[in-house]
Amino acid sequence: MTPRTATVAAAAAAFALGIGTWLFLDARQSAPLEIGGYVLATPRDLPAVELVDEHGAPFRPHDFVGHWSFLYFGYTYCPDVCPLTLVELNKVKLELAADRFSEPSAYYFVSVDPKRDTPERLREYVAYFDPELRGLTGSADALAALAQAADTVFDVPDDPGTDNYLVSHSSNVVLLDPNGRVHAVFAAPHDPSRLAHDFTRIAARYNSL
Amino acid sequence: MFSSFRGLVWLSLTVGAVPAAAAPPIVTDAWIRATPPGAVTAAAYLTITSAGAADRLVGAATPAAGAVEIHTQGSDAGSQHMTHVAELTLPAGQAVRLTPGGQHLMLIDLKGPMVPGTRVALSLRFAEAGTVEVDVPVVDARAAAAAH
Numbered sequence: 324m325t326p327r328t329a330t331v332a333a334a335a336a337a338f339a340l341g342i343g344t345w346l347f348l349d350a351r352q353s354a355p356l357e358i359g360g361y362v363l364a365t366p367r368d369l370p371a372v373e374l375v376d377e378h379g380a381p382f383r384p385h386d387f388v389g390h391w392s393f394l395y396f397g398y399t400y401c402p403d404v405c406p407l408t409l410v411e412l413n414k415v416k417l418e419l420a421a422d423r424f425s426e427p428s429a430y431y432f433v434s435v436d437p438k439r440d441t442p443e444r445l446r447e448y449v450a451y452f453d454p455e456l457r458g459l460t461g462s463a464d465a466l467a468a469l470a471q472a473a474d475t476v477f478d479v480p481d482d483p484g485t486d487n488y489l490v491s492h493s494s495n496v497v498l499l500d501p502n503g504r505v506h507a508v509f510a511a512p513h514d515p516s517r518l519a520h521d522f523t524r525i526a527a528r529y530n531s532l
Numbered sequence: 533m534f535s536s537f538r539g540l541v542w543l544s545l546t547v548g549a550v551p552a553a554a555a556p557p558i559v560t561d562a563w564i565r566a567t568p569p570g571a572v573t574a575a576a577y578l579t580i581t582s583a584g585a586a587d588r589l590v591g592a593a594t595p596a597a598g599a600v601e602i603h604t605q606g607s608d609a610g611s612q613h614m615t616h617v618a619e620l621t622l623p624a625g626q627a628v629r630l631t632p633g634g635q636h637l638m639l640i641d642l643k644g645p646m647v648p649g650t651r652v653a654l655s656l657r658f659a660e661a662g663t664v665e666v667d668v669p670v671v672d673a674r675a676a677a678a679a680h
Contacts, residue, residue, distance in 0.1 A: 402573040402636070402639070403614070403636050403638070404614075404632075406575075407632040407633050407673075413674065414675045444570060447569040451568035452568070487640055
């Protein structure tokens with residue numbers, strides 16, 4: 324079993340455990356979608372924390388309501404996996420556009436490193452990848468609460484003693500539904516075609532309920 | 533299959549401080565990710581094949597950055613842990629690939645942005661084979677750039 328299939332199998336098993344009872348009660352619900360990651364048994368609300376966007380304007384999780392949202396947590400000093408994932412996310416967006424997927428969708432880079440990633444820094448960073456990519460950050464507490472709700476972990480060193488510290492973080496892409504709830508988590512490595520395809524199936528299921 | 537950005541890298545071998553007893557490792561598919569504005573770090577990717585005996589990559593340097601570190605990217609419960617390692621083992625005859633999302637060389641304290649189309653000199657220091665100089669292209673890997 325490859326690590327990827329192991330991850331999928333583990334996610335599927337966790338999903339099955341969580342949703343089993345509910346499925347039993349609601350026979351109309353078909354089997355869980357198998358995706359490169361997992362769909363939450365029950366979409367999860369985000370905590371009402373205050374964030375700040377790339378223009379320095381306040382941003383609240385309520386602002387995620389009304390469209391699908393793709394969130395990636397990282398930091399701008401990250402040389403490898405963050406640029407890689409933001410490029411892949413942009414490919415997802417282009418693929419969806421090519422497939423004429425018409426539901427509003429937005430893409431967010433959430434920096435978990437607010438000490439170095441000021442709104443100004445975020446603004447030039449996200450614009451490089453996609454003029455429509457949004458940048459968010461916030462206090463350490465707000466970010467921790469947001470990340471926890473989004474099944475995402477990160478670790479910023481408390482006292483790195485240098486400006487060149489590393490931050491470890493999940494490489495997941497988190498999908499919020501148009502209710503602004505955590506709906507699915509896509510696991511790395513991300514294949515843009517697979518992710519776009521999984522997403523359209525999730526959206527179709529969501530719209531059919 | 534080599535696209536222009538995965539192409540073979542020009543290799544110019546220099547005799548390092550350590551006498552090269554064996555044939556030097558072959559370096560291919562090297563590229564550096566072009567940097568967003570304001571970046572102070574960058575990642576270099578390459579494939580190293582120790583053609584003769586086993587060897588170890590024990591260091592790297594470039595005039596373009598204050599330091600170069602060897603990083604392995606492990607994941608634990610979905611969290612990426614980029615770890616600085618002292619050396620990279622190169623089994624005899626086996627291609628060791630440093631690729632996006634995995635192992636890479638991290639360029640720290642960049643002297644300037646990594647501009648697509650330019651090339652960066654990179655010195656790779658091997659325990660057995662001495663120093664190998666590689667001239668590495670800077671590549672813009674964004675979707676829009678790839679479409680051109």
